Amino acid sequence: MRRIPITEVVMRSRKVSPLLVPILGLLLLLPSRAFSGGTPGRASDVSSEGAAETLVATVCSCDPEAKTMNLLTGCGHALRMVKISVPSGTKLARKGQTLRLSDLKPGIIVRVQFRKSEELNLAQTVEVQEPGGGR
Amino acid sequence: MRRVASLGVFPLLGAALVAGLGCARPIKTGDPLPGLTKQQRELFEQGRKVMEKQFTPETGLGPLFNAPGCSECHEDPVTGGRGDESEVHVALLRPDGFCDPLAERGGPVIQQHVTPALHAALGIESEPVPPEATTRASRTSPDIFGLGLLDTVPDSKILARADPEDRNHDGISGRPNRFTDGRLGRFGRKALVPTLREFIEGAFVAEQGITNPAVPTEESVGGSPLPPGVDPVPDPEIDQKTVDAADAFVRFLAPPAPLELTHLAKRGRVLFSRVGCAACHVPILKTGKSPVKALCHKKVAAYTDLLLHDMGPDLADICLGLAAPSEFRTEPLMGLHLMPRFLHDGRADTLEKAILLHGGEATASRARFQALDDIHKKALIKFLESL
Numbered sequence: 001m002r003r004i005p006i007t008e009v010v011m012r013s014r015k016v017s018p019l020l021v022p023i024l025g026l027l028l029l030l031p032s033r034a035f036s037g038g039t040p041g042r043a044s045d046v047s048s049e050g051a052a053e054t055l056v057a058t059v060c061s062c063d064p065e066a067k068t069m070n071l072l073t074g075c076g077h078a079l080r081m082v083k084i085s086v087p088s089g090t091k092l093a094r095k096g097q098t099l100r101l102s103d104l105k106p107g108i109i110v111r112v113q114f115r116k117s118e119e120l121n122l123a124q125t126v127e128v129q130e131p132g133g134g135r
Numbered sequence: 136m137r138r139v140a141s142l143g144v145f146p147l148l149g150a151a152l153v154a155g156l157g158c159a160r161p162i163k164t165g166d167p168l169p170g171l172t173k174q175q176r177e178l179f180e181q182g183r184k185v186m187e188k189q190f191t192p193e194t195g196l197g198p199l200f201n202a203p204g205c206s207e208c209h210e211d212p213v214t215g216g217r218g219d220e221s222e223v224h225v226a227l228l229r230p231d232g233f234c235d236p237l238a239e240r241g242g243p244v245i246q247q248h249v250t251p252a253l254h255a256a257l258g259i260e261s262e263p264v265p266p267e268a269t270t271r272a273s274r275t276s277p278d279i280f281g282l283g284l285l286d287t288v289p290d291s292k293i294l295a296r297a298d299p300e301d302r303n304h305d306g307i308s309g310r311p312n313r314f315t316d317g318r319l320g321r322f323g324r325k326a327l328v329p330t331l332r333e334f335i336e337g338a339f340v341a342e343q344g345i346t347n348p349a350v351p352t353e354e355s356v357g358g359s360p361l362p363p364g365v366d367p368v369p370d371p372e373i374d375q376k377t378v379d380a381a382d383a384f385v386r387f388l389a390p391p392a393p394l395e396l397t398h399l400a401k402r403g404r405v406l407f408s409r410v411g412c413a414a415c416h417v418p419i420l421k422t423g424k425s426p427v428k429a430l431c432h433k434k435v436a437a438y439t440d441l442l443l444h445d446m447g448p449d450l451a452d453i454c455l456g457l458a459a460p461s462e463f464r465t466e467p468l469m470g471l472h473l474m475p476r477f478l479h480d481g482r483a484d485t486l487e488k489a490i491l492l493h494g495g496e497a498t499a500s501r502a503r504f505q506a507l508d509d510i511h512k513k514a515l516i517k518f519l520e521s522l
Binding site: 056057058060070071072073074075076077078079080081105106107109129130131132133135 | 229231232233235236238239242243244289290313315316317318319322323327328333334335336337338340341349350352354423
């Protein structure tokens with residue numbers, strides 16, 4: 001399978017500096033764009049949080065031996081696969097309970113914090129999510 | 136003389152009354168929603184130009200694509216209407232029950248055309264269907280009228296109708312689909328996509344091979360990267376302003392006005408509910424809050440619940456997200472009078488055939504329809520033809 005660098009599926013990736021926080025707060029108080037239709041921020045977006053990035057996506061497959069997982073993400077019907085390396089020591093949890101990589105079955109939704117390192121996307125934390133969030 | 140003079144007053148009075156009542160011009164198919172601001176109407180018109188633009192490889196088309204422009208497939212009777220094109224979607228339903236849309240192999244949308252440069256490089260006419268695909272689906276191009284209103288229906292209103300365990304024992308068990316991040320889906324024949332904006336952003340890439348700020352990467356060719364030199368335009372190939380205009384056009388397109396009901400069709404409307412069609416084809420949905428006044432707290436005669444329902448094995452094709460092969464989103468019936476063919480793949484050329492092809496959860500309703508005498512069947516069809 002071709003590994004797709006995370007930069008290829010970045011959707012409006014932004015670096016957030018502490019200075020931006022009050023500015024964003026002010027922007028929240030302003031009226032929305034008239035044509036936006038209330039489109040919410042996407043949970044599936046890859047976004048920067050400091051040096052780390054976050055992705056919420058569906059587990060497509062896990063390989064505990066290779067310590068990797070393939071996550072399904074995308075936009076509309078343009079779906080993409082992202083490969084994440086899960087090194088030993090990565091915190092995997094569901095509602096605070098520790099999990100093993102082999103516990104992440106296909107179809108489970110996870111929120112992954114990761115860092116890019118050369119060609120790898122290195123997971124830092126993996127947390128199982130319940131479906132939901134929206135409008 | 137006096138009599139003639141007084142007669143002449145009536146048309147004047149009539150005109151004054153009409154003007155005074157603010158008699159609105161009837162909405163024509165392809166019109167924007169009433170009540171848009173001047174700025175919104177201008178954006179709608181800019182969006183129409185984007186929709187009607189024919190892209191070329193030099194302006195971003197391909198290398199893989201289904202059509203060179205939005206209006207190629209959404210064109211009849213006006214821009215935003217249906218098209219006569221069909222496309223191919225694939226999926227792999229794995230033994231563990233997971234639905235794999237084969238994203239890493241070019242799925243789920245398999246593009247039917249390639250640019251001359253890609254043809255020259257690989258010798259292919261279309262994207263190859265991945266050999267792993269266990270199912271393949273044909274999809275017609277529906278109209279896109281009224282989708283802004285559907286986008287504004289709150290999730291809570293949709294979820295309130297879900298009854299996945301059929302706890303009320305009516306045989307109807309609509310359930311929600313979920314996108315890859317868990318959000319409620321509502322757009323597409325399998326209700327995978329949560330928002331209209333994402334549907335449009337994804338369609339630019341999956342249908343036309345046009346990258347944009349939300350999806351800055353091209354589709355792969357069956358999972359293989361594009362050969363060098365076949366995609367000369369730097370990504371993203373269109374800017375945010377262009378996407379916003381296309382979004383505004385689709386969002387602000389009004390639903391087609393239904394035809395006037397004949398006496399027979401009025402009887403059909405009653406039968407529509409009595410037979411059980413309205414259990415899934417819910418006649419009215421209400422939108423929620425929106426910054427766009429024309430979309431805010433409106434009733435839309437959509438005739439859908441935006442949920443998945445089992446339609447039986449005869450209609451089954453691909454899985455997608457949580458949708459099993461036999462599950463489809465209840466197709467909205469607004470604008471039905473403009474459609475020459477019916478169902479997700481256009482296999483029915485009459486409404487009666489379409490009803491008779493309903494299975495699964497619709498089996499009881501179908502049986503009730505079949506039990507009607509001819510005049511009542513005709514009444515129900517007449518009602519559907521008016522939508």
